[in-house]
Amino acid sequence: MSFRFTGTRRPRSPYRRVGFAGIDSPFNENPLVFQRSQLHMPSIFSKIIAREIPARILYEDDQVIAFLDINPIAPGHTLVVPKHEEPNLLASSEEDMIAVIRAVRLVAPAILKAVGAEGFTTTSATGAVSGQSVFHTHIHIIPRFPNDGHLSWQPTTMSAEALDEVSAKIKNYL
Numbered sequence: 001m002s003f004r005f006t007g008t009r010r011p012r013s014p015y016r017r018v019g020f021a022g023i024d025s026p027f028n029e030n031p032l033v034f035q036r037s038q039l040h041m042p043s044i045f046s047k048i049i050a051r052e053i054p055a056r057i058l059y060e061d062d063q064v065i066a067f068l069d070i071n072p073i074a075p076g077h078t079l080v081v082p083k084h085e086e087p088n089l090l091a092s093s094e095e096d097m098i099a100v101i102r103a104v105r106l107v108a109p110a111i112l113k114a115v116g117a118e119g120f121t122t123t124s125a126t127g128a129v130s131g132q133s134v135f136h137t138h139i140h141i142i143p144r145f146p147n148d149g150h151l152s153w154q155p156t157t158m159s160a161e162a163l164d165e166v167s168a169k170i171k172n173y174l
């Protein structure tokens with residue numbers, strides 16, 4: 001049996017006029033700072049904040065929560081997350097990002113002592129292209145050990161002219 005719509009109007013899509021991160025849409029002025037749809041589902045991190053799913057919570061205050069990453073790159077790998085859900089650090093408020101950095105500075109030394117690490121890397125992916133998989137702002141704290149081989153960026157060389165050009169282009173937008 002085939003379905004036929006018999007109403008007088010087509011049902012409106014809840015996606016109308018709403019842009020989505022990472023998808024090229026005329027409604028996305030900046031695809032990284034997108035408007036939430038009415039169908040927005042809480043992120044996995046909001047579910048942790050609401051205690052709907054378990055996590056190894058290390059620290060919590062009014063604005064921020066920090067918990068162990070479930071698939072750690074190294075022992076003590078921690079995520080520091082603003083409780084107010086936004087998709088990335090451009091969308092989160094300045095106040096929330098200050099609170100996140102304050103929590104990073106509080107929690108990181110404890111992690112280092114606990115796991116005997118000599119240092120740590122903080123990283124935060126913005127956009128799927130950068131590897132972001134959870135679209136709720138977060139900063140990773142990844143404890144580092146000598147010769148651990150993690151996160152080895154590959155530097156390139158760029159001519160002085162090319163550096164000047166990209167610098168001028170960026171400043172144009174500031």
Ligand code: 5GP
Pocket residue numbers: 044055056067068069070071072079124125131132133134135
């Ligand atoms: P991203 O890929 O967005 O930079 O980082 C997301 C991180 O969240 C990943 O490192 C992933 O292991 C972690 N993660 C995803 N789901 C869960 C979860 O349910 N619990 C915890 N504790 N971490 C999670």
